[in-house]
Amino acid sequence: MGKPFIRIVGLKKHFEMGGQTVRALDGVDVEIEAGTFTVVMGPSGSGKSTLLYLLGGLDRPTSGEIAIEGERLDQMDENALALFRRRAMGFVFQSFNLVTSMTALENVAFPMQFAGVAAASRRERALGLLNQVGLANRADHRPSELSGGQQQRVAIARALVNNPKLVLADEPTGNLDTTSGSAIMHVLSDLHKAGRTVLVVTHDPRMTRFATHKIHLLDGHIVTEAEYEAAALEAMQVE
């Protein structure tokens, strides 16, 4: 048996807030195989976003191990993490995070500047990706001239621009209406079908239709689906 693509062991993330220690993640163990579509479910405050950011190397764990293809993120310095993100990660955010002064094309090409790709090939690759998400005709539009769903598709194209092994999406449909939301889900599902490893953090249950694996988080711990359902039911009864 080969090494798993992602291996997380005893992962903890604690931080101080108002004099109290918040245990955002409190001992999480997960293994994720390459080429899977994993959906992380959980109510707000369950630590699911924290997990995604730790996995993406945007935050440092309090303790525990994170390894992607055997590379230990928890042992890398900031520079190595930045280079790792550049090489292996694509991020999709709830609020799209496009640079408002840049066109769709420039936004998609932006990460390649840091990788030192030549201007001509940056443009070519960005146009190809915009075409792939169905926005080739919007290449010269600025984010303010695009709908939410279109902006998120630009963001997905940007996430793919360095050909990452892992695409991480944090509530990608959270700011979108139902129709645009499902369109984005289909785009992400297509990425998975094309062979990429995708991990989506969401509390939108519709996303689970596309998932090959599900992770449920409650109060910083991984729980089974049954436990998760029970807790959700309990919460509804309290209300």
Place this chain on the structure above:
Amino acid sequence: MKFLDLVRLVAGNLSRRKARVALTAIGVVIGTAAVVILVSLAIGLQQSANEQLYGIGDLTQIQVSPSYGGEGGPVVSVGGGGGGGGFPASDEVKLLTNSVLEEFRAIPGVESVIPREYLMSGALMKFQKMESYVNIIGIGTDDIADLGDSAEQGTTELGRGRIVIGVTVPQSFYDPYLRPGQEPSPPPELFDQQVQMVVIKYDSNGNEIRKNVALRVTGVLAETRGESDWTVYMPLEQVKQLNEWSQNRRFNYNKDGYGMVIVKVGDVDKVIEIADQITAMGFQAFTPQSFLEGINNFFIVLQIIFGGVGAIALLVAAIGIANTMAMSILERTKEIGLMKAVGATNRDVLAIFLGEAAGIGFLGGLGGVIIGWLASQGINVLAMVYLANQASEQGGAPPSIAVSTPLWLPIFALVFSTLVGMFSGLYPALRAATMIPVLALKYE
């Protein structure tokens, strides 16, 4: 990240905040323009001063005279201390005797030691119907070229009955019998002419006794804008004899010493050192160089002070840049988070924000250099008109320049303003570079 991409990105980031960048850069414009104008002014002042002082003398000459007590306090104290003989300087003055001249000649670096003596009585020089009271110096060398002078006409060599004159000497000749309303004669052409010199002394009863000396002008010196221009040079021996006749006493240079000695130094850089050495021997040594050096030091201080005033304006501008950059970084925190998420290293982020700060400094510097240069030219024109009027009222030549901007100044100002921009952006840029990506992304 490639440098060209960085420049393009920085330019793009600056151009999307045009108003703010322009307002911040105005501070730099003012500061840089102030530096350029004020330093140009100081340099212009120095140049016109040097122009006026030009011809103050040959820089390789040291004029040495006996250090008479009471004259020039510091010289006396140095003479007393350095003389070392234990005698009070005011009682016994060290004289420039021939043996002292030999000591001077022994100083390493000294090329020649030439004594000189003024004619101690009045001397009227006559040529045809014109005459002039002239400044006569006897010089202890056969060739005035030893002093660094060259001939415009004829020779620089001296001999008994032969004189070499400065270029403006003929202009002092006038016709004493000129009637009112009559056109004055032009200056006489004295070269290769016989002139009469009348030396005058008075006996104990106050009767005037005249002595005529026939002299031939064998050379006219080239213009130096210094003493030699209005001086008539004669051999030292002849001046000595005339002095002995007019003073009714004999001079013994081994005992009485010379009035003044010119020490000529081979290397300009050694002049001050040798002058100090002579001062330490108990003589008064004057070199035009030490004088010029003092003046130049003054102008360097002036440049620094003027530059400093401009630098204060730049400092205020720098605070403006720091403020703008700090604001900008707050506003763009999410963008910084995004840059880091897509693979920008801390260094990339630092370079981008330092680049933006340097860009503001550069743009302001460019504007300041252009405005400063234009203003300098304007001041120059106005000042030249004013100074020319002044000069014509008071007599004398007007300076040819008031404000001077050497090429290095705008280049320096531009580099400096860019560095000021970069430096003021350092703290904000470091803060941006070291942001924790997840906190930056979640910043609202």
